[in-house]
Amino acid sequence: MSAILSADDLNDFISPGVACIKPIETLPSAPPPPTSESLEFEVILDGQQPSSPSQSAGPAEISLTDCLACSGCVTTAEAVLVSLQSHNEVLSLLDSAPSLTLSPDCTAITNLEQNSFSKLFVCSISPQVLASLAAAIGSNTTQSQVLNMITHLFSNPELGLPSGGKHNNGFTYIVSTNRAREVCLVLGSDEALSTHNDIKKPVLTSSCPGWVCYAEKTHPYVLPYLSKVKSPQALTGTLLKTTLSKSLGISPDRIWHLSIMPCFDKKLEASREELTDSVWNTNNPQQSTKGIRDVDCVITTKEILMLAESRNIDFFSLPKTPISPSHQPPPFPNKTIGDFLFPSITPSHKNEQQTSQAGTSGGNLHFILHTLLAQHPGSQLVTTRGRNADVLEYCISASTGETIFKAARFYGFRNIQNLVRKLKPAKPSRMPGGKPFGSARRPGKAAGGNALDFSYVEVMACPGGCTNGGGQIKVDDPIVLERMGFGTENKPGPQEQKAWLEVVDEAYFSADEAPSPQEGEKANTEKGRVAGISPSYIRDTLKSWSDLTRIPLDKLAYTTYREVVSDVGKTQTDTERVVELAGKIGGGW
Structure with missing residues (x-):
């Protein structure tokens, strides 16, 4: 799907x-x-x-x-319904009423009572989206340059969306989901390595909504294995809406959050009732039954180009340089969260954790493996390829040869089906004294190795990971055809798509992002950094967030799942x- x-x-x-x-x-x-x-x-x-x-x-x-x-x-019903979240909805909301305006000290809204339909527009962007656009633009374009172009599109009153429309509205804050991804890595590692949680082993990643939707509808017996940590998109939405509503004294429904993602399934994730203020905004007596979404609308990489075209803007002609100081967004209302969301960018600083070993889907498993390697000096990591390139098995062994941790990576529904079959529980025998039957082999049998259960499995619906999401720019899209010189008679095939994906992956791994000032200070003194991330800084930020909102962290950063039962048939x-x-x-x- x-x-x-x-x-x-x-x-x-x-x-x-x-x-x-x-x-x-x-x-x-x-x-x-x-x-x-x-x-x-x-x-x-x-x-x-x-x-x-x-x-x-x-x-x-x-x-x-x-x-x-x-x-x-x-499949079809979802394909029809996800079209409701589109670039047209973005334009419609921008034209619905004048946007909310921050006070000079950025601590309140100055025109809150003038129009009940006014919104504060905020946007979050996935690094996989930036990589896809960087590959399409070419000329060694970096992710930070693409982010500058999107900032111009969404915020520049002379060149972008604010230059037209009924009210000349634009987006006040534009953030990368990369920072929320780091939070998910730290919390996911704590969850997978803890022996005091209610999640069955192996722990399965839950940041891919296509995989979660598939599990809820077809294999509910795997739900107890799913990680309860929110995805980077969902966590970013909760972080923005809770912090801004608390700091500015406005209700969450006055904040309109647009997310730009590499796959259509993220639109389905945004519609989940588990990802609304009904979970965390328990003190609001006027709260609607289904709650206010943490992510109001999701568009994909391709839809950015459609959004620009709808306003007669040539996206590829937008400046790659930062927006001018006069058009810079106002300071974030909360300094601690603002410094976390908006780290300083330096082209010479390469993001340490964006490596090919981490994969293109956030690096959940990579972070856990490196956490364990740091905790067990002298241990070794052995990687074994499975039946195809989208199945990898990992084993960490101590210097004595004892197995410490075993994990795997399953990408693509073909491989996911094999995984869920191995997790299927055995059926009790109806015969007196009979043994359970019908259970497939449990996961963990490496080629030539002993049958050991995995402790963690990174699961993604798309073969190749998130850079290959359904909403990404593909090799047969017109802009790529023109760039790579394909004509109408020699259209690209699977091999060309594979080569194109390698270009996107290269752009993804060449991300340039520097740590925030507080994180940089910790980096000088802390030896416990893992894959370029400071877990203590992440935990300090989470504590500040919970203290600011007065909401427990389990309601802010974690979610739940449920079996979906249909009456069809x-x-x-x-x-x-x-x-x-x-x-x-x-x-x-």
């Missing part, structure tokens, strides 16, 4: 006449309900013709969140059942 998902792919699983259970909960006022006992409503896709009134009660309106409550129409007619099965095996109308 993740690697190939596109808003244009709307004919894969769902077919005309397949019933959706969600519209039953909110019946439309027109047309009138049918006289039959059936309460099914047909989902109408673009280009399809609705059935006759005797066959259907009319098109159903389904919200984005509804998709997560149904496992019946997995329980009341289907024979015709509908045949249609659904035909769609799932590649047939249909």
